[in-house]
Amino acid sequence: MIKAGQIEKGTALLIKGQPFLCIEREFVNPGKGSAFVRLKLKSPATGQTLSETMKSQDNAEDITIEDRDFQYLYNDGENFSFMNTENYEQIEVPMKSFEGYEFLMKEGESYRITMWEDQVLDIQIPSKVVYVVTETEDAARGDTVQGVTKDAVLETGLKIRVPGFIKKGEKVRVNTETKEYLERVNS
Amino acid sequence: MFDFQVERKRSELYMRIRRFFLGRDYLEVFTPTLSTSLIPEPTIRNFETEFINEFMPRRKMYLIPSPEIFMKRMIAEGSPSIFQISQCFRNAEQLGTIHNPEFSMLEYYSLDFDEEDSIALTHEFLKETALEEADGKIRKKPLVMSVKEAVWQYSHFDLDEAQSVEKIRIEAEKRGHVIPSDEAWDDTFNRIFITDVEPSLPKDSPVILKDYPVQIDCLAEKKNDFYRARWEMYIDGIEIANCYREETDKRRTREYYEKEYAILKCEREKSGEVIPAVDYSFCDIEMRKSSGVAIGLDRLLMVELGKNDIEDVLPFSFRKMMNV
Incomplete structure (x- = not known):
């Protein structure tokens, strides 16, 4: 058991028998009143998210992961x-x-x-990963200027936008959270 | 790296604040941050230290959680309307993005004002003192709604019908909260308020929630059997200000002191935390008709400069000093 005030982002909790991970935690002190924590929890098993408000002194069942x-x-x-x-x-x-x-x-x-x-x-998943571009059209003449992007498919099937100068078979570094192109990687 | 631009902006904000109040004939006052006694407030925990003088008995001293006691004594002793910018201290405060155990507070007490007059003054205050960087919404007329209306709108029940511990508990349980059997009305209410109401408040102008339930006890006068003449102001969803129509009834003040001190002592004897000294002579002051407002200046500066973390306006925040 831990106090709700000790819960941090990443703390694993058992809520009604189901494991949840804390993905957001915010402390709230009403102008007059006890201290509270507002939690956003996610069930890794179902993806279900849950908002919980607990008094900082409430007990919570933490689990070891x-x-x-x-x-x-x-x-x-x-x-x-x-x-x-x-x-x-x-x-x-x-x-x-x-x-x-x-x-x-x-x-x-x-x-x-x-x-x-x-x-x-x-x-x-690491926040930045290098993937091989398996499909993308060759840049049309004049499209290699900065700022022009085109569709590309990566080795995993992920579809992203890449700059016009990227060619099929090249490697690119991608932000896995935003699924955005970061840079070309020379191998 | 220090952001000296933020320091410059704080200094400018404080100058604007002084200009605003001095221009309205408020007297700027300077009262202690270290006090021999405090107002008993069970939910605000305290910093304690000791006065040492080799020819006198040692004496416990406390860092103030607000300058309220001193400023009210001045009002009672015949001062004009007054304002003060001071450092305040609340122990056991969580080190989050809108909390630091030491913080800057502006308090202003306006003679012959009620809480509605304070709403108008505070709107003028925001309009006239806002830094040029501040988003236009800060200068907008505040949206004023009662706590009862807000609860109805965002949590869909009638607060008038949930005045007993049993009834508010039923409402909370309907909404999935797990309530300990001995929980007081105000804690159960706050669970609902913090989950449903506070996050839903509009953010395109300041929001004032007025008429707080009587069960949340404080030194604001009662408006009727259910609600007190107290409001709180939110900007960008962050609680920035608190206002009372000040209690003038000595008997009520004494009752409040006795009740809150009993709760405080009982809780802190169990937890072993600081039990501050309380000076009951405060209950005998001749408090005059007035309205007091307290504004968290670190939060106001944060909102005006568009910062998301109080640390961004505090070069030596607790988190920075403690490396956490």
Whole structure:
């Protein structure tokens, strides 16, 4: 048990038997009254978000979570398959819990996964990742000027906008949160 | 790196504030930040220190959570309307984006004013003192609504019908809150208020919420059986100001002191926290008809400069000093 005032962004809590991760925390002190925390929680299992207001002195049930390394193998349209890189055990994670992650994870790459007991709470994707451009039109003459962008598809199937000078087969660094092109990477 | 531009802007804001009040014949006063006694307020925890003089017994002293006691004594002793900019201290404050345990407060007490007069004055204050960087919405006429109206609009129940602990608990539980069995009315109300009302307040002009429930006890006069002559002002969803039509009834002030001090003592004896000395002679002052407003100046500066974190206007915030 912890006091609600001790909850931070990233703290894992058990709410009505379900694990939730705190994604936002804000302290609120009414002009006259006890101190409160306003929390935004997310269930990694279902993606459901929850707003909770608790008094700082209220008890909350925190749970111990740990990070383990897994290799991403493939997805079958329903589940992601991962392999624990230490004991080679395989696990399956429902894709609906991590919507869009199939466009961010590369098969064969290792990812750090946050777990509570046997449940996957979070798959950590680095904020900047280098991908190969697998499809994009060649720039039309004159379109290489700065500021002109075009569609591109990356090796994972992720569609982004890239500058006109980027060619098929080149590598680009992408912000995985905003899904925006950051820079060309020379290999 | 210090942002000296912010320091320049704070200095300019303070000059504008002084010009505003001095131009209206308010007297600027300077009262202590270290006091031998405080108003008993169970939810505001205190910083304690000790006065040492080798020829006198040691004496506990407290950093003020607001200059209220001193300023009200001045009003009672015949001062004109007064204002003060002072440093205030609240212990056990969470170190968030709008809180720092030491903060700057502007308080002004206007003689013969009620809380409605203070709304008009505070609007003029915002219009005339706003820095040129401040968004135009700060100068707009505040949207005034009662707490009852706000609860109806954003949490959809009638506050008049939820005056008992049982009834407010039912409303809170309907909204998914888990309420401890011994929780007081004001804490349960605040759960609903903080979840449903505060985040929904409009942000395109200052918002004044007036007529706070009587169950939230304070030294503001009662308007009727359910509500007190008190308002709070929000800008950009952040609570910036608090106003009372000041209590003038000595008996009520004494009742408040006795009740709040009993709660404070009971809670802090359990938790082992500082129990400040209380001076009951305050209950006998001849408080005159007036309205007092307190404005958090760090927050006001933050909002005017478009900063998202109070730390951006405090070069030596607690978080910076403590490296957290």
